Amino acid sequence: MARSAETGTTRSLFEIDATLIGIEQIVAGVLPTTPLDSPALKTVLGQFSAKSQSVSDILILDVSGNEVNRANAIPDRTRNDRHRAFFTAHRPGAPATLFIGNPGPGPVEGEWRIMLSRPLTRNGVMLGVIAAEVPIATFTNFYNAIAANGDTRIALLLDNGALAAGGSSRGAVVGGIPASATALLEAAARSQAGLVETRAGARDEETLRAFRRVPARPLIVTAARDKAEILRRWYRERNGSLAGFALFAWTVGGLAWLAVRSLRAGQFAAVYLRRSEARLRRQSSLLQSTLESIGEGLAVFDARGRLIARNRRFCQLLDMPDDLAIGAPLSEILTRQAVRGDFGNGDPQTEVAHRLEQFYHDVPTIKERATPSGRILQIRRSAMPGGAVVSVYSDVTEVKAGESKLLQARSQAELVDEV
Numbered sequence: 001m002a003r004s005a006e007t008g009t010t011r012s013l014f015e016i017d018a019t020l021i022g023i024e025q026i027v028a029g030v031l032p033t034t035p036l037d038s039p040a041l042k043t044v045l046g047q048f049s050a051k052s053q054s055v056s057d058i059l060i061l062d063v064s065g066n067e068v069n070r071a072n073a074i075p076d077r078t079r080n081d082r083h084r085a086f087f088t089a090h091r092p093g094a095p096a097t098l099f100i101g102n103p104g105p106g107p108v109e110g111e112w113r114i115m116l117s118r119p120l121t122r123n124g125v126m127l128g129v130i131a132a133e134v135p136i137a138t139f140t141n142f143y144n145a146i147a148a149n150g151d152t153r154i155a156l157l158l159d160n161g162a163l164a165a166g167g168s169s170r171g172a173v174v175g176g177i178p179a180s181a182t183a184l185l186e187a188a189a190r191s192q193a194g195l196v197e198t199r200a201g202a203r204d205e206e207t208l209r210a211f212r213r214v215p216a217r218p219l220i221v222t223a224a225r226d227k228a229e230i231l232r233r234w235y236r237e238r239n240g241s242l243a244g245f246a247l248f249a250w251t252v253g254g255l256a257w258l259a260v261r262s263l264r265a266g267q268f269a270a271v272y273l274r275r276s277e278a279r280l281r282r283q284s285s286l287l288q289s290t291l292e293s294i295g296e297g298l299a300v301f302d303a304r305g306r307l308i309a310r311n312r313r314f315c316q317l318l319d320m321p322d323d324l325a326i327g328a329p330l331s332e333i334l335t336r337q338a339v340r341g342d343f344g345n346g347d348p349q350t351e352v353a354h355r356l357e358q359f360y361h362d363v364p365t366i367k368e369r370a371t372p373s374g375r376i377l378q379i380r381r382s383a384m385p386g387g388a389v390v391s392v393y394s395d396v397t398e399v400k401a402g403e404s405k406l407l408q409a410r411s412q413a414e415l416v417d418e419v
């Protein structure tokens with residue numbers, strides 16, 4: 001869940017950043033003499049805002065911090081944001097990067113937002129700042145869809161520990177710093193991703209928190225679940241087993257004949273075996289349901305190259321049959337792909353042998369590969385205990401297309417500027 005939330009957050013930030021860069025390129029190249037408060041520029045802002053699924057409004061501030069234009073409302077000429085963080089972050093000489101601010105109240109009561117901004121320049125001259133108002137619901141709604149069962153709380157934290165979106169822990173409020181922030185920040189300073197155990201609340205409840213840092217952004221995504229909730233079923237079954245065992249021991253103690261006692265023991269063993277089998281089936285079903293709820297393809301191969309877990313998304317992304325059997329050899333899966341040309345026009349047997357040799361040695365790794373169907377897959381592979389390997393497949397086709405469009409927009413802007 002933390003990995004899926006981090007991937008979705010990265011995509012949303014990329015789309016917002018691309019929007020701001022595109023507007024800056026138009027101001028600099030397509031409208032080189034147009035005033036910042038012109039109706040033509042307001043039209044451009046409105047078009048970009050309408051196409052964005054994450055932004056509620058886009059505004060432009062001049063070099064003094066005065067609001068001069070806005071996409072979806074009349075600019076407030078009396079407003080000055082020269083002391084706001086999203087403006088002061090772009091002082092002359094500061095890096096021309098995307099700034100992500102602390103969450104704050106929005107124009108609608110009860111609605112919180114985050115300001116994302118970039119410097120606005122033309123021919124190397126600082127004109128002001130372009131900023132996007134992003135409702136925290138952009139992230140919260142996505143996180144709630146991932147954690148649909150309600151037991152897991154997904155949250156977005158700034159690198160100063162402030163809660164930006166979602167629910168880090170019970171009682172935490174947006175903009176505040178949760179009690180678990182210190183432990184999370186210390187762990188995130190040492191690793192890109194991991195798992196920490198924290199205690200919080202009046203009853204000092206233990207909570208497990210998976211975290212992932214958002215690449216190149218001052219953000220951390222966390223997925224938390226109370227330890228007691230995770231073990232609730234185990235506690236219930238343990239207590240029931242203890243009660244049953246006590247009753248069984250009392251019954252056996254009252255029996256005089258060895259034959260009757262042996263019969264009772266055999267009956268208990270049979271019942272226990274049936275319960276264990278049923279419990280194993282429930283646990284297997286729960287595990288598979290969890291895998292199917294993940295938005296990315298996932299496959300796990302053991303040390304002998306046998307498929308021991310996978311979800312339907314893995315079969316869809318690699319164009320494999322939906323009924324791909326657990327236990328299928330890795331060599332057969334690679335051969336199927338090689339024969340149909342997934343890896344190029346080389347000899348299939350040679351290609352399969354090479355990939356089998358590299359599969360267990362080239363971990364951890366992150367790579368990309370284009371499929372014959374036109375998808376671009378990002379493949380993240382990690383080693384597991386016992387020699388197994390887990391592979392996660394993400395469809396980054398739209399992200400790559402967005403990057404290509406952004407490069408084309410920049411090229412066109414540069415051509416217009418040269419003309």
